[in-house]
């Protein structure tokens with residue numbers, strides 16, 4: 007057909023660079039942290055402002071906007087064969103405390119701009135194109151990652167978990183959703199599940215969150231696999247007491263048990279002998295948190311990942327055994343050892359990665375196949391649709407901190423490859 011040889015050239019692909027720069031700054035202004043840091047937590051007031059802004063950009067791009075029960079936002083451009091499973095692209099805009107302006111944001115603003123690029127170039131889609139902003143990807147508020155995409159992928163386990171989670175202020179998921187304008191009830195959660203053949207393909211544009219592309223001077227990364235993430239929530243409890251009056255032999259210090267477990271996490275990760283195994287203790291909360299009171303309760307949260315699922319699971323088992331041993335040795339109670347998520351890795355679709363390579367080549371951009379050590383909404387979309395990810399370099403690989411940065415030139419390269427990839431997939 008007329009379109010089968012559609013292409014974009016470095017010159018015809020006109021990206022509104024100034025517009026992207028303005029949008030990134032505007033979105034970053036919806037934050038609960040002083041700039042340049044960004045904090046934007048699921049269903050907070052700033053999240054609601056950001057959602058409104060994204061919907062306005064989708065409308066300006068001529069997309070038909072809809073939202074599902076928990077606030078996954080979809081912008082649709084009907085194709086000539088609109089009843090075929092569409093091609094989708096998207097990411098998230100929620101941001102962990104004191105993080106950056108680009109993680110997730112590039113994949114939402116970039117997908118909307120990719121639509122604008124295709125419209126400016128006169129492209130007519132065969133399969134409809136959909137931009138998806140997932141309701142939350144970060145585990146910040148309820149300790150569960152990828153709530154939007156995990157639910158879309160049909161996780162009954164998540165639907166059950168959401169019925170009883172509360173955040174740090176004891177607000178339930180449903181109260182939080184209602185406060186953000188999503189008046190949902192428990193039975194609504196399964197209405198978010200998507201059937202397997204809902205999408206022909208799903209593609210996400212994201213900063214690398216690692217240093218490789220920048221170090222090697224390569225503008226485009228093509229993700230072949232996404233590492234297997236897991237998170238564990240642990241509580242130790244002891245008698246606490248007066249920091250002066252209780253002598254050392256009489257203590258069962260929950261705080262020291264947590265400290266010992268944190269070091270055990272590092273030990274067990276290093277024991278794997280493989281550079282791809284990682285482990286982090288990003289949260290340690292001591293109660294009552296007074297200098298002269300022996301911690302009577304310690305809450306720690308552990309994140310461990312690997313591209314090899316079995317190797318990662320072996321680390322989790324060692325961590326569990328250490329938690330039990332430490333509790334016994336110190337006479338504290340291991341009152342909670344909960345594996346919050348223990349997800350398999352995801353493989354990208356080889357036909358989508360081939361399409362991305364063709365698109366990059368047509369745009370005279372070098373590309374490099376690589377794995378993603380960060381997880382993404384693509385990890386879950388891969389369960390219901392062929393998936394692919396495009397990486398762009400970010401400054402020194404920094405992410406999840408205010409120094410996170412990607413130049414608009416790098417972003418523009420990513421948007422062009424995304425636009426041409428979406429066009430090719432739409433014509434399949």
Ligand code: HGY
Nearest residue numbers: 143144379380381382
């Ligand atoms: O932690 C991650 O991998 C993602 O950036 N939330």
Ligand code: MN
Nearest residue numbers: 109144380406
């Ligand atoms: Mn992130």
Ligand code: MN
Nearest residue numbers: 109110143382
């Ligand atoms: Mn992200």
Ligand code: MN
Nearest residue numbers: 149291305307
């Ligand atoms: Mn907690």
